[in-house]
Amino acid sequence: MTGAIxxxxxxxxxxxxxxxxxxLIVALGMTLDRRGVAVAQNGQVVRRTVWGETxxxxxxxxxxxxxxxxx
Amino acid sequence: xxxxxxxxxxxxxxSRLLLGSARYPSSEVLLDAIAAxxxxxxxxxxxxxxxxxxxxxxxxxxxxxxxxxxxxxxxxTAGDAVLTAQLAREALDxxxxxxxxxxxxxxxxxxxxxxxxxxxxxxxxxFTVLPYCNDDPVSCRxxxxxxxxxxxxxxxxxxxxxxxxxxxxxxxxxxxxxxxxILDAGIGTASDAVLAMExxxxxxLLNTAxxxxxxxxxxxxxxxDAVAAGRAARLAGRIAKRDQAEASSPQTGMIKS
Numbered sequence: 154m155t156g157a158i159x160x161x162x163x164x165x166x167x168x169x170x171x172x173x174x175x176x177l178i179v180a181l182g183m184t185l186d187r188r189g190v191a192v193a194q195n196g197q198v199v200r201r202t203v204w205g206e207t208x209x210x211x212x213x214x215x216x217x218x219x220x221x222x223x224x
Numbered sequence: 225x226x227x228x229x230x231x232x233x234x235x236x237x238x239s240r241l242l243l244g245s246a247r248y249p250s251s252e253v254l255l256d257a258i259a260a261x262x263x264x265x266x267x268x269x270x271x272x273x274x275x276x277x278x279x280x281x282x283x284x285x286x287x288x289x290x291x292x293x294x295x296x297x298x299x300x301t302a303g304d305a306v307l308t309a310q311l312a313r314e315a316l317d318x319x320x321x322x323x324x325x326x327x328x329x330x331x332x333x334x335x336x337x338x339x340x341x342x343x344x345x346x347x348x349x350x351f352t353v354l355p356y357c358n359d360d361p362v363s364c365r366x367x368x369x370x371x372x373x374x375x376x377x378x379x380x381x382x383x384x385x386x387x388x389x390x391x392x393x394x395x396x397x398x399x400x401x402x403x404x405x406i407l408d409a410g411i412g413t414a415s416d417a418v419l420a421m422e423x424x425x426x427x428x429l430l431n432t433a434x435x436x437x438x439x440x441x442x443x444x445x446x447x448x449d450a451v452a453a454g455r456a457a458r459l460a461g462r463i464a465k466r467d468q469a470e471a472s473s474p475q476t477g478m479i480k481s
Contacts, residue, residue: 223267
């Protein structure tokens, strides 16, 4: 796969072709304006406004989260 | 009726009941329970997106109905709790957080040391921090001193329905705390919520007592009334307890046969 890099996504190691956080979100089947979703890259929150200009790097630790029912 | 609104995180609320959104039999029952409870604040958890696809978004379900209060449930370190809070702020566009750092998987008691570390960091980061904590005055004073907006002591272990195990401690906290005391965890039935409010709590946060009741919607209504009744009794001022009886009726003018 051309340009694929290996990252950890929500604790799972996988190869991705996405070059930015925004491309990763789209590859996960979500729209970029979807509310209620947040992303962290290597322990730092990446604001939605900069998803498009934030590159994915090999071995990145990416967390994609959302709100669920909770007490 | 005078205004008795409840201020938290720079906003005013009419309801003093905060409701958890977990453990309901269905989304429909959750929505009906929220409506019956009269709550304006519903708690939510922050979790990894299910890469294989999962249930619909809580946000979409509750949009416009209530304000969501995200929690850091399940976190066991200050670092995880801080990142979870920051992700919650980004996801939900709210800057308040129910800070929960668990120190023991059996009792779900708070890890006070980690809670204090996370609270300090989150206050510095501009959060309105609402920490789940012990019912001892030292813990609560430290959290208030750090700038937490309220303290949320457990009545008894999370999900236990054990009620308020130490009412004297909760009453003392309420008397001395410089910030509102929100009774969090342990409520089993309506009388527990009444007691919390009578002891001086500013509000009650509960989840399992409603979600796992035989009829969650009916219990949600009972909790709404319980919190209101307890608050009204607190404001009205209860009589002092006495060891001996004191007749209510006049002690003169009785007939003699």
